[in-house]
Amino acid sequence: MRVLVVEDEPGIVSGLQTNLRRFGWAVDAAADIKTAWAALRSEPFDVMLLDLGLPDGDGTELLRRLRSASRQGLPDPGLPVLIMTARDDVASRIGGLDAGADDYVSKPFDAGEVAARMRAMRRRSVGRADAVLSHGDLRLDPAALTVCLAGQPVDLSSREFAVLLALVEASPRVLSRSQLETKLYNWDRAVDSNAIEVHIHRIRRKLGEQVIRTIRGVGYFVPSVSE
Template sequence: MRVLVVEDDKGIAEGLAAHLGRTGHAVDCLPAIATAWSALCSEPYDVVLLDLGLEDGDGTVLLRRLREAPGGRLPDPATPVLIMTARDQVASRIEGLDLGADDYLTKPFDPDELAARMRALRRRLAGRAQPTLRHGDIEIDPAARTVSRAGRPVDLSAREFSVLLALMEARPHVLSRPQIEAKLYNFDSVLESNAIEVHVHKLRRKLGDTLVRTVRGVGYYVPAEPEPGA
């Protein structure tokens, strides 16, 4: 999951980035409305974690601007936003939710609760109630970051798991290599040109040749339903 943390407290931002990074997320941290808006205009984020007291204004300004953006291009006005703030008054929570926030978490909070709320946001956006994803005999648990095939665990690297999850959540739509890269790597990542191809090759070796399909010159996809007998 590609995450934008909009937080002007450097210690909090770095702590969140470290925690979320350990669980496979690509995280960008920015301290201000202006820089966050520029990032949203250039990158397709899966979720925004938004503080309200920012160095150049109130975070609700960014939230309102995002929700009023035209659809069909970046920034995506439907991007899930979770407000994380020390403002614990009921009126503040109501205002944030009414302005378009998808969730509201008051500081201090447990990072594991934050991660669980992020997963719930992604499920709701995908219209999916179950916490796990299935494709034939393959089952993915995003919370535990585990994969099994026919009930047996399959050992995947963090990157392989992230590629698989991105393709499974997007199925049956094709994701281009840049779209997959955008979900896996933050601004500071150094990316080898064939990294996605290598991850896909290893997924096919571990989970079967028919799981991830290639559309030559376009990208990769997982079909809506597995092939009979696959």
């Protein structure tokens, strides 16, 4: 999952990056509205965490701009948004939700709760109700980072889990190497040219060669259950 954190307090950003990257998520940060808007125009994100008190304006300004983004040429005006706010008055929370936020959390917050709310928003955005993702004999639990194949647990690294989850969620669509890299690696992370291939190889070694298939020169896909 690719996450954009819009927050100007370095300590909060650092804590979120440390905690969310444990799930294999790529976490980028923007300290103001201008930087965040440029990021949204150039990169596909799965979730945005948005502070309201930013140096160049109120976070709801960015949120309103995003929700009308179909007129701005952006790919995803429906991007799930979680507001992070130190404002404890009801009016501020109502204003954020009415501006288009999907959920909010009050500062100080628990990073585990933030991650859980993000997973819930992500499930809703892809039309999935169950917290555990089932696909044929596969069972993936994004909260616990666990995988079972035919009822047997399989040990995957957080990166391997992230690759498999992205492909299962997209099934049977094909994801290119660059699309998978975008979901796994943030701006400041150097990516080895064969990193995705290495992850795919390791997943196949643990789950079987047919779990993930390759279309040469195009990308990778997990077949639909009916295949």
